[in-house]
Amino acid sequence: MGSKQLQYQVASMRDTLFKQGYLDEQFVQLEELQDDDNPNFVEDIVKSFFQDSVRSFNNIEKAMESHPFDFEKLDKYMHQFKGSSSSIGAAKIKEESTMFREYCRQGSAEGCLRTFQQLKKEHAILRKKLETYFQLARQAGPTETACRSK
């Protein structure tokens, strides 16, 4: 059936996200938190993350406009963002933010700029992937079990 096929597609897509290192087990945690009280919990959380990251990016970009860089400030912002990215298990983004902070420590403006671009790229990719994923999942119907299968 079509819906079964869809479900399969959703499951394999989810699988790929893990395999390619976009997501980590925190995402599974979120899935486990999802219940009848909050049937869209994972999606809500993911949305919240992407909404909130706009604020973080603005802060960071603003901070990078002033020269020389206030690395302490940048580090603080990125620390915050790293915490955020850990909330949905956005592994690649988290990696980039760790690297960014490392550059802050080294005082490498160039490194920071480069990593931030990379981070934003990863951020956009994940956003797109997850958007598609949730869209598909919704189409496939309320089959958390299909998504849950590990």
Next chain:
Amino acid sequence: MENGLVPSRSDMFPAGLRVLVVDDDPTWLKILEKMLKKCSYEVTTCCLATDALDMLRKRKEGFDIVISDVNMPDMDGFKLLEHVGLEMNLPVIMMSVDGEINRVMKGVLHGACDYLLKPIRMKELQNIWQHVVRKKIHEVKDLETHEGSESIQKMRNGLDAFDDSHLLAGGDLASARRRKDLEYHGLDDQDFSDSSAAKKARVVWSIDLHQKFVSAVNHIGLDKVGPKKILDLMNVPWLTRENVASHLQKYRLYLSRLQKQNEPSFGATTQPDFSSMDPSSSFNIQSSTVMHQNNSASCSFGYFGKNMLVQDVSPEVQEVSSKVPFLPVTKSRKALTVDVPYMQKMDNGSRIELANSSGSGKKIKYTLFEPSQPTTPQQHSWGGASPMIQFTKQPKEEQSPPRYPSCQKQHIQADPIKPASSVNFGTSTSEADKVGPSEMKPWRTVYGNSHVRTVSPTSHTVKAQTNAVSAEIFDCMSTSIISPSTKCHSFDQFLNSNLGTQQLNFVSGPILVSPHEDVQLCSLQDHAYVENVGLNNLEFSDYLGPELITDIPSHLNDGLRFNSDYLFDSIEYSTIAEGLFIT
């Protein structure tokens, strides 16, 4: 018991635990809320630290525990932690995405009861109720100590720790029940005292105000700080000396609580139960110090007959002081010889006092040690002579007969001591009229230097022993030596544990005692010897040139000839015993 310790709104504890979550990250806030709800906790979320603080202030009894992120834009999580610790004394769990040791350390030092790393798992949150219970237990302990009934907690420790003492105490169940009652009672009392304190204070210590206060304290230095000085420095016109004094008192309690919480991490205690707040828990420290400072007399304790010990003490001290002439301090000679009779006098005096009140022969024996070497008994009780525990502890803990229904006599005997000792401490500004160890105080203060020289040799040589003996002990000792701040804290802490009710007066009173005096004061009581050793050792290294150091051992040996054999023997003995206990 469980229900007595938790704010029991429901019998379903920990379900219904009221948790306040503070995080500027909305995503995490949602996740944590969900997780905590799944744990059946009552969750309140807050994305601003300042809001959280307001909320906590408005609903003082409205939360059981706070979970706070470290990094928040409006207020550092550590600052929030400090305020919560200071004002509401709630357990606070910090969380952060990375576990840099210095950050975690900062959290712990600021009083965080836990430090969770993001991503936080539900498993970790399921367990947070334990902090609430733990805090309550500590509060009861605090209270007991503050109200001078440290005995309760000591005995409780005794009870918990030693099955033997259970047996000795007899009426196990009865005493346990009473203990429970006392805890209930303690909780009630505490609430009461809290509210009354709030009524009196009437000053809201805002973040800014507190910050001013803290910077004033830091500026003056914690050991020299006094309400008046702080008030002057803070320069807030409407604030009164009393406001500051009360806040200072709170602040000191807060610091000592921190100290207490941190203490176990030094590896000094073997069980969390014996957190350093408990007078008894400093046993490691004590035992090391006894060896350092108190010379062979105390060490020989385990080996010698009870009466002999008491006699030993004075000769030993005499010997130490008579060594002075060998040292290049001629001036102090007189002073020190004068001092010896003091010591003897003190022995006699307190012995009589104790003997008067003690009930049976056996008990007399034990209590006899108390005045002569306050530290010793405890050390030995920890060292393995478990039957003594009760007795040895008894003399120092005056109140709460209910705990040991079977030992009524001891309580009777203990009670008369209490007034004597507490008065001493309470009025410690005038030192002359003191009995017992306090007699030593003028001596030490006045002839500080010479004293240091006489004592430090001992500690110097014996140190090697301890070193071999147990790294833990040594660690512990050195921690107290190292930083002045530790000293101050431990001073507080000792006060807390030793002085009981008096402590409050004292703390709020002229704390302006110089560090030296602090130390002296501490030395009045048993475990505070650590402080002494610390300082002595420090000064020792400062004052004495290398040639002196090489000289000293020989004097020492001369001096110790008399009882050097059993000195070492007994050191071994006690450590072995202790080792047994620790493992």
